Amino acid sequence: MDLLQRQPRIGGNAINYYYTCKTQLWFFLHNISMEDTSEYVALGKLLQETYSEGEEKDIQFDEISLDILKPLKEVVEIKRSSEIKEAHIYQLKYYLYYLKTRYGLTGFTGKLTYPNIHKTMKISLKPDDERELQEAIKEITKIFYLKTMIPPKYKKICRKCSYFELCFS
Numbered sequence: 001m002d003l004l005q006r007q008p009r010i011g012g013n014a015i016n017y018y019y020t021c022k023t024q025l026w027f028f029l030h031n032i033s034m035e036d037t038s039e040y041v042a043l044g045k046l047l048q049e050t051y052s053e054g055e056e057k058d059i060q061f062d063e064i065s066l067d068i069l070k071p072l073k074e075v076v077e078i079k080r081s082s083e084i085k086e087a088h089i090y091q092l093k094y095y096l097y098y099l100k101t102r103y104g105l106t107g108f109t110g111k112l113t114y115p116n117i118h119k120t121m122k123i124s125l126k127p128d129d130e131r132e133l134q135e136a137i138k139e140i141t142k143i144f145y146l147k148t149m150i151p152p153k154y155k156k157i158c159r160k161c162s163y164f165e166l167c168f169s
């Protein structure tokens, strides 16, 4: 199928990468993945297992993957480090937005939790957030159609990124 006929399937990771690094997003949207055997990924999975014991977890549908869905309409997202907090917040807001716009499911709230540092934030979806996410979706779609990669810019998180060798060697 011609690239221009395809539409990106935008899940939580794409939103996260949009707010973290546009180069990373470009790789992801173009199905370029690096084997990530880092301790960070393993630690993230372990945290999710530990934190979510007995809960409805890892719920996957369409392009969405929710860490935990609690009774009383609460979506929980578990993260290891708060280094890219803005990206985590928008990832979770996107889940609330997706449930609302795709399935008409309103009234959900979010909980962003960092078990490692005992920090939790309540997240809700406001009209401004919806506008912000609509803009993000448009920009992600433009990046999906870019034929060449977005040049990388070094930042603090690069050392922990699986694309590091691809960007800087």
Ligand code: SF4
Binding pocket: 021, 022, 023, 024, 152, 153, 154, 155, 157, 158, 159, 161, 162, 163, 164, 165, 167
């Ligand atoms: S190494 Fe840095 S610039 Fe490259 S994709 Fe990762 S975060 Fe982005």
